[in-house]
Each structure stands twice: as C-alpha cells, then as structure tokens.
Amino acid sequence: MQRLAPALRQDNVPLDLISLIQAILTASKDISFRVGQGHLNDLLGSTEDENVQGEVQKKLDVISNDMLKEIILESGFVKAISSEEEDHCVAGVEDGKYLVSFDPLDGSSNTDINSLIGTIFSIHEAPKDLAANDNDMFKQAGDKQVCAGYVLYGPSTMLAMTTGNGTHFYVLDKTQGEFLLVERNVQVPADTAEFSVNMSNQRFWQTPMQNYINDLLAGNTGPRGKNFNMRWIAAMVGDIHRVLCRGGIFTYPTDSKDASKPNKLRLMYEANPMAFLLEQAGGLAMTSQGRIMDIQPDSIHQRVEVIMGSKNEVEKCLSYYK
Numbered sequence: 001m002q003r004l005a006p007a008l009r010q011d012n013v014p015l016d017l018i019s020l021i022q023a024i025l026t027a028s029k030d031i032s033f034r035v036g037q038g039h040l041n042d043l044l045g046s047t048e049d050e051n052v053q054g055e056v057q058k059k060l061d062v063i064s065n066d067m068l069k070e071i072i073l074e075s076g077f078v079k080a081i082s083s084e085e086e087d088h089c090v091a092g093v094e095d096g097k098y099l100v101s102f103d104p105l106d107g108s109s110n111t112d113i114n115s116l117i118g119t120i121f122s123i124h125e126a127p128k129d130l131a132a133n134d135n136d137m138f139k140q141a142g143d144k145q146v147c148a149g150y151v152l153y154g155p156s157t158m159l160a161m162t163t164g165n166g167t168h169f170y171v172l173d174k175t176q177g178e179f180l181l182v183e184r185n186v187q188v189p190a191d192t193a194e195f196s197v198n199m200s201n202q203r204f205w206q207t208p209m210q211n212y213i214n215d216l217l218a219g220n221t222g223p224r225g226k227n228f229n230m231r232w233i234a235a236m237v238g239d240i241h242r243v244l245c246r247g248g249i250f251t252y253p254t255d256s257k258d259a260s261k262p263n264k265l266r267l268m269y270e271a272n273p274m275a276f277l278l279e280q281a282g283g284l285a286m287t288s289q290g291r292i293m294d295i296q297p298d299s300i301h302q303r304v305e306v307i308m309g310s311k312n313e314v315e316k317c318l319s320y321y322k
C-alpha cells in the first residue's frame with residue numbers, strides 16, 4: 001500500500017503543502033493514541049470552560065486543540081490558524097504560505113461514550129497583504145481551499161483527504177505510525193435510500209424540509225415510492241464518512257429552536273471541508289440557498305445550513321425549496 005507522501009506527490013501536491021499536511025497528521029496520530037486510551041487517561045469529561053461558541057469544552061477538545069495548534073504553528077509553513085475552540089485566529093509566521101482552520105475534536109459529546117469522533121481540517125493560501133493576526137485572512141470562500149480532510153478515530157483511524165485531485169482514503173497503520181492509501185478517488189453514489197438528520201428538531205424546521213423528510217418517512221407507499229433508512233451519529237465526521245463510503249443525504253437544516261442560532265454547523269471548520277471532500281467524490285454540498293463553497297464568509301465562526309451527499313437526493317431535497 002502506498003504511503004501518504006508518495007501518494008500526494010503523484011497528485012502533484014507542492015512539497016511545502018505535503019510537509020504541512022504531515023504536521024497536521026503528526027498531531028492527529030497523537031490524538032488517536034490518547035482517544036484510544038479512553039478511561040486509562042484522565043482525559044474524559046468536561047473542563048470548567050466554554051468555547052467561543054458557548055459550548056462546554058471537553059478535556060480532549062482542549063488537549064487536541066493545543067496539540068494541533070502547537071505542531072502546525074511550529075511547522076513554519078503557516079501564517080495563522082483558526083480553530084473552533086479559539087476566539088480569534090492565532091498568528092504563525094508573517095511569511096507563512098498557508099492558513100489552517102480546524103475542528104480539533106468533532107462530535108465531542110461522543111468522547112465519554114467511546115463513540116465516533118474526529119479532527120476536521122481545511123487549508124487555504126494566506127493573503128500576503130494582511131497581518132498574521134488578522135481574522136479577515138480567513139474570510140475566503142471554500143472554493144479557494146487547497147486541501148481539506150478529516151481523521152476519524154473509529155475502530156481504525158482513517159484519513160479522508162482531498163487536494164483537488166479526488167478524495168482518497170487512508171488508514172493509520174498503528175504498527176508503523178503511517179497513513180497508508182487504501183482507496184483512491186472515492187465516488188459517492190448519486191442515488192441513495194438513506195438520510196441523516198437529528199429528527200428531534202423536526203418541529204423547528206422550515207416547511208420545505210418538513211415536507212421533504214415527511215415524504216422520505218412515508219416510504220414505498222408515499223410520493224417517493226421507496227423506503228428510506230435513517231442514521232445519526234451526532235458527529236459529522238462519522239455521518240459524512242458513511243456518506244462517502246456508501247452514499248446518503250446528510251442535513252443540519254435551519255431551525256427555529258434558538259432564535260439567536262438558526263444554524264448549528266460551522267462554515268470553516270465543518271461545512272467547507274466536508275463540501276470539498278464530497279464534491280471531489282461526485283457529491284453535492286449545498287444550503288437551501290446555494291452552493292456551500294461559494295459562500296463569502298463574514299466571520300470566522302459563521303454557521304451555515306448544510307444539505308449534502310448523494311447528488312440526485314440533494315437535488316431532490318432542494319426542489320422542495322423552489
């Protein structure tokens with residue numbers, strides 16, 4: 001099986017970007033080890049703190065964030081990082097070529113129940129005309145990403161990554177400490193009979209989403225004429241990994257549960273990287289208003305509606321909004 005660096009060189013990825021990706025993955029290997037230790041480390045449970053999103057931070061959130069931040073900034077390739085767990089971007093070196101955004105531990109409510117979690121990352125080129133501590137550097141559309149990926153800490157530790165030449169899967173060989181290529185050019189089937197949504201929010205959704213999901217639930221005697229299955233892991237990395245593996249539609253729709261927060265998922269740390277991975281695998285990644293990767297961000301912690309996955313099913317869902 002091919003190792004990561006030669007696989008990336010085959011895709012003509014520049015050497016400095018390969019080195020940066022390797023730095024991110026060095027931190028993820030350490031996170032994978034700590035996550036795997038579970039109760040043996042005193043790392044489960046929450047801290048006393050809240051992050052900028054107003055969420056209580058898990059101990060593993062904080063440790064994963066610190067490890068990624070330190071290793072990425074030390075690499076010397078990065079002008080700044082932004083993280084779901086940091087209020088502002090953190091400066092690296094002024095002549096750093098890249099910006100890295102990450103969710104250090106997505107699905108962190110799963111940490112205490114030994115269930116799926118992961119690290120999501122996204123890389124852009126850094127603008128030369130802005131200072132390294134300026135959040136505005138990160139206000140770039142997802143379309144400008146040069147790399148995106150996630151590391152899923154599951155029964156095996158897997159990396160899904162794209163540099164714009166298809167989405168590839170790698171598995172961490174824990175005996176060698178290396179990610180090995182297991183599937184090149186993953187393809188998401190255009191059709192599906194599986195959907196993924198937090199059904200407990202159903203009464204708060206907008207009418208088009210209510211109608212769409214009702215039609216899926218109606219099964220083979222309803223307007224869709226077929227039965228649909230549902231899956232929800234409460235970790236976007238887990239749900240999107242399943243969609244990449246066998247298709248499906250994943251949505252976190254706009255809701256009216258909390259008027260100050262109509263959307264839950266974060267554009268830079270969740271929606272954009274997953275959109276890049278899915279589009280590179282033949283899927284679609286949209287809001288009800290348009291393509292996710294076309295959104296011009298107005299803040300680094302912006303939240304967006306997400307409707308993504310198998311192409312024909314996403315289009316079907318969007319047809320309810322017309």
Ligand code: AFP
Pocket residue numbers: 055103105106107108109198234235236237264265
């Ligand atoms: P964290 O980023 O706080 O770990 O939350 C995970 C997440 O943003 C995303 O990965 C899941 O799809 C979603 O939250 C789960 O939301 P519910 O709590 O509504 O199930």
Ligand code: FBP
Pocket residue numbers: none
């Ligand atoms: P398998 O034994 O085939 O893996 O099925 C698992 C299972 O019996 C339970 O572990 C799980 O709760 C249930 O099926 C899931 O059922 P559904 O497919 O209806 O969600």
